[in-house]
Amino acid sequence: MMLQQGGFVWNHLPPQTIALSAVAAALILRFLYPILVYILDPKGLRKYPAPSVAAFTQLWQMYHNWHGQKFLAVDRVHKELGPVVRLGPSHLSFSSPQAFKDIYGHGASLRKDTFYDNQGGDNPNMAEASDKEVHRGKRRNLAHVFAPGQITSMEPRVMEVVRKLIHALEQKSKGLKMAETDRFEVTNGVFDLRPWMNMFSYDAITNVFWSQTYGFLDRGNDDCLAETADGSIKTVNAMSTFHTGAGHSVLLGHLSPFWYNLMRNVLLGWTRRTQCGNTFTDMARHLAKTRLNSPPSEPDLFSNLPTLPTAKRCAHPMSLDEIVAESGVMLNAGNDTTQTSLTNTMYFLAANRSTQQKLRGILQSRLDQKHIPIAPYEILRHIPYLRAVLDESFRLQTPLGTGLPRLTTETTLIDGELVAAGVTVSAQTWSLHRREDLFYRADQWVPDRWIPESGVASDEERQNLKDYVLPFSLGPRACIGRNLAYMELSICIAAMVLAFEWELPEKGQALRHHERFNCNPVELPIRAKCLL
Numbered sequence: 457m458m459l460q461q462g463g464f465v466w467n468h469l470p471p472q473t474i475a476l477s478a479v480a481a482a483l484i485l486r487f488l489y490p491i492l493v494y495i496l497d498p499k500g501l502r503k504y505p506a507p508s509v510a511a512f513t514q515l516w517q518m519y520h521n522w523h524g525q526k527f528l529a530v531d532r533v534h535k536e537l538g539p540v541v542r543l544g545p546s547h548l549s550f551s552s553p554q555a556f557k558d559i560y561g562h563g564a565s566l567r568k569d570t571f572y573d574n575q576g577g578d579n580p581n582m583a584e585a586s587d588k589e590v591h592r593g594k595r596r597n598l599a600h601v602f603a604p605g606q607i608t609s610m611e612p613r614v615m616e617v618v619r620k621l622i623h624a625l626e627q628k629s630k631g632l633k634m635a636e637t638d639r640f641e642v643t644n645g646v647f648d649l650r651p652w653m654n655m656f657s658y659d660a661i662t663n664v665f666w667s668q669t670y671g672f673l674d675r676g677n678d679d680c681l682a683e684t685a686d687g688s689i690k691t692v693n694a695m696s697t698f699h700t701g702a703g704h705s706v707l708l709g710h711l712s713p714f715w716y717n718l719m720r721n722v723l724l725g726w727t728r729r730t731q732c733g734n735t736f737t738d739m740a741r742h743l744a745k746t747r748l749n750s751p752p753s754e755p756d757l758f759s760n761l762p763t764l765p766t767a768k769r770c771a772h773p774m775s776l777d778e779i780v781a782e783s784g785v786m787l788n789a790g791n792d793t794t795q796t797s798l799t800n801t802m803y804f805l806a807a808n809r810s811t812q813q814k815l816r817g818i819l820q821s822r823l824d825q826k827h828i829p830i831a832p833y834e835i836l837r838h839i840p841y842l843r844a845v846l847d848e849s850f851r852l853q854t855p856l857g858t859g860l861p862r863l864t865t866e867t868t869l870i871d872g873e874l875v876a877a878g879v880t881v882s883a884q885t886w887s888l889h890r891r892e893d894l895f896y897r898a899d900q901w902v903p904d905r906w907i908p909e910s911g912v913a914s915d916e917e918r919q920n921l922k923d924y925v926l927p928f929s930l931g932p933r934a935c936i937g938r939n940l941a942y943m944e945l946s947i948c949i950a951a952m953v954l955a956f957e958w959e960l961p962e963k964g965q966a967l968r969h970h971e972r973f974n975c976n977p978v979e980l981p982i983r984a985k986c987l988l
């Protein structure tokens with residue numbers, strides 16, 4: 457630097473030095489800004505405790521997202537620091553049961569957080585739309601798709617995919633491959649059940665929604681087609697594409713839109729992690745375009761979308777971009793939560809052999825021989841013990857247990873705390889489901905607590921099960937696919953228990969999870985003995 461007449465002479469400095477100084481100044485300001493905001497505290501958040509650096513930066517959340525264990529970290533900090541904890545500079549996490557109603561319930565003025573805007577970009581799907589009006593319009597368009605009658609009409613398709621699953625598992629139980637293309641090994645009678653649950657969930661959703669079953673169960677691998685916006689088509693692996701893309705979006709999702717775009721699309725745009733997110737959209741685009749070009753002879757769920765100019769229910773038929781966006785959420789929500797629930801439930805059944813035996817006995821006593829092992833949901837839905845097994849698995853290892861982020865739009869009362877407008881708030885279902893003050897032996901898997909005649913749960917606990925087991929969330933943004941999920945899970949779990957005896961190869965074997973948006977099981981090594 458040169459000094460002249462007591463001041464800087466910038467035009468004598470090399471341009472690189474000026475650029476570097478500007479970058480350095482911007483970085484210093486960037487790091488000082490959160491400290492300034494913390495001190496000025498415009499939203500009144502300083503009174504709430506925060507773990508390590510969480511009050512100043514999103515890095516605390518990002519660190520735990522990266523390791524896929526944020527659900528455990530959030531649970532821990534609530535136990536250590538209390539019912540209201542600051543997870544980010546402008547993010548409060550609540551843990552009380554009341555907070556769930558205040559944040560997510562009907563009538564709450566909150567909207568979905570910027571986290572969802574980041575994921576949705578310019579073309580949000582129904583799950584990502586944060587604007588209430590936009591969401592209402594999308595939900596209206598899709599309500600008909602998920603009407604109970606429509607879901608019931610898909611039952612034969614689900615049963616057909618379950619038949620393929622049972623055949624595939626029979627091969628695995630004998631140590632055989634499904635086909636030459638089968639990529640999943642059996643070693644000493646042990647195989648990983650998780651990818652088979654995932655291949656089932658992909659085959660089922662692609663069948664019922666677009667009439668284009670991926671065929672993963674037939675081939676024993678997850679190769680499928682993806683189509684870019686300019687029409688080029690390539691083969692990709694569905695499972696790793698989705699999981700890599702989802703993990704990346706969640707890792708960066710809590711950043712402001714500016715930083716999210718800079719990190720995801722500019723600085724990391726070349727990485728496989730960013731590209732996988734884009735490729736997953738390309739998978740949905742290929743399904744949507746193929747389905748539009750070749751409609752099936754029998755109606756599927758897609759048939760109920762107002763997609764064509766002739767669509768009678770809607771004055772504004774969906775554009776191709778909208779169809780691709782909604783196809784994306786169906787392929788996403790319709791596969792990952794289902795595979796997660798199936799894997800968790802099968803783990804609990806294999807780890808609790810007497811309960812597995814009890815469920816099998818009840819199913820055998822309630823079903824005609826012709827419905828063994830694959831029975832219609834119309835019969836299965838009236839078997840309370842099957843439902844108890846599913847609901848207890850939802851309680852203890854809820855598939856989507858993270859605190860779903862919402863944004864206050866005005867000063868809002870949450871569990872007795874007045875929270876200013878513009879604050880991100882969340883409450884974690886994983887922790888709610890394990891509260892000892894709501895559920896007796898909360899960290900144990902006890903399906904009987906759902907059966908009134910068993911006497912295991914008190915009246916108070918049974919009411920808590922109704923009010924506070926919320927795997928599908930609650931309020932206006934609750935899951936729209938719940939009926940389809942229960943149908944798929946019921947038919948699939950009943951068939952697997954009737955067709956095989958399940959055993960964990962190691963005593964006391966745990967099921968590890970890696971949380972992205974859903975809390976995904978990592979692997980489930982298992983043995984199956986065929987009973988058919």
Ligand code: HEM
Pocket residue numbers: 582583584595661785786789790791793794797855856860927928929932933934935936937938940941
């Ligand atoms: C066991 C299975 C499932 C579980 C546990 C589950 C759970 C959830 C949860 C907790 C939400 C709220 C997410 C948020 O607020 O960000 C949600 C939303 C949603 N789910 Fe599911 N889901 C399941 C299956 C399905 C299926 C099979 C579909 C459709 C094929 C589906 C479609 C959706 C959609 C479209 C939304 C967004 C709803 C909206 O914003 O209005 N889900 N689900």
